[in-house]
Amino acid sequence: MPDSIEVLFAPAEHALLDQRDLRQTVCVVFDVLRATSTMVTALGNGATAIVPVAEVGEALALRKRQPEVLLAGERDGLRIEGRLTGGVSFDLGNSPREFTAARVGRRTIAMTTTNGTRALRACAPAAAVLLGSFLNLGATAEFIDEQAPLHLLLVCSGTLDQAAYEDALGAGALCDLLWSKYGSSGVADSAQIARRLFRLEQNDLLDAVSQSRNGRRLMAQPDLREDVPFCLQRDIVNLVAEMGKDGLVRVKG
Ligand code: MLT
Numbered sequence: 001m002p003d004s005i006e007v008l009f010a011p012a013e014h015a016l017l018d019q020r021d022l023r024q025t026v027c028v029v030f031d032v033l034r035a036t037s038t039m040v041t042a043l044g045n046g047a048t049a050i051v052p053v054a055e056v057g058e059a060l061a062l063r064k065r066q067p068e069v070l071l072a073g074e075r076d077g078l079r080i081e082g083r084l085t086g087g088v089s090f091d092l093g094n095s096p097r098e099f100t101a102a103r104v105g106r107r108t109i110a111m112t113t114t115n116g117t118r119a120l121r122a123c124a125p126a127a128a129v130l131l132g133s134f135l136n137l138g139a140t141a142e143f144i145d146e147q148a149p150l151h152l153l154l155v156c157s158g159t160l161d162q163a164a165y166e167d168a169l170g171a172g173a174l175c176d177l178l179w180s181k182y183g184s185s186g187v188a189d190s191a192q193i194a195r196r197l198f199r200l201e202q203n204d205l206l207d208a209v210s211q212s213r214n215g216r217r218l219m220a221q222p223d224l225r226e227d228v229p230f231c232l233q234r235d236i237v238n239l240v241a242e243m244g245k246d247g248l249v250r251v252k253g
Contacts, residue, residue: 003109006184007154007171007194009163014122026149027123031157032166033214034094035116037133037231041096043251044237046105050249052117073112095227119157125228137204138235161241165212172198205232
């Protein structure tokens with residue numbers, strides 16, 4: 001029987017995860033703009049696996065061991081260029097629209113982003129770690145509904161050291177879909193806050209997210225502004241994405 005649902009809004013809370021017993025907890029990590037949306041898109045377009053790493057150096061080391069691996073990710077929202085790596089330009093940035101079947105089909109991708117890949121790594125001790133986004137929300141909710149984990153922890157990746165509005169909305173949308181399952185059990189106030197926020201904003205998510213810190217940053221860049229509406233599309237990717245115990249993100253079989 002499901003027993004609790006909670007949302008972590010701010011990155012400072014990720015650092016405390018190693019003090020919690022997560023053995024019976026399923027974590028769902030949201031980085032709506034853009035890391036989890038991008039990974040879900042990549043898997044939907046046939047990528048074999050994604051290796052989320054916290055640092056640029058880890059991605060480069062992986063490429064050295066496995067030259068066929070694609071390098072992806074951002075710093076300050078932009079694709080990582082050779083001047084940050086001592087010469088190696090990354091193949092892809094963190095825009096989901098770059099991760100087409102032609103670019104990523106049947107490829108493994110090492111990916112480092114400012115917040116999203118770190119939030120995923122922080123959840124590693126959990127019983128299972130899923131990737132949340134609007135793009136695969138329905139499939140993720142259905143899977144959780146069937147599995148009914150005892151504890152559900154929705155982890156918002158945030159922006160640098162702050163909470164991110166769009167992640168709170170994504171977590172709130174998932175709370176809303178699962179409310180009949182978890183709403184009568186141990187509902188943390190954070191889950192109530194997220195769900196109420198989503199219900200308040202659900203009729204115009206683009207307007208709400210365009211005013212967020214990340215939304216404003218992306219909308220100000222002509223090449224990236226379309227990422228915002230892209231990441232708010234609902235249920236265009238019908239898969240559950242999971243970071244396994246080997247640290248690789250794959251489609252849940
Ligand atoms: C992150 O992981 O911090 C974000 O996905 C940043 C971005 O929008 O590229």
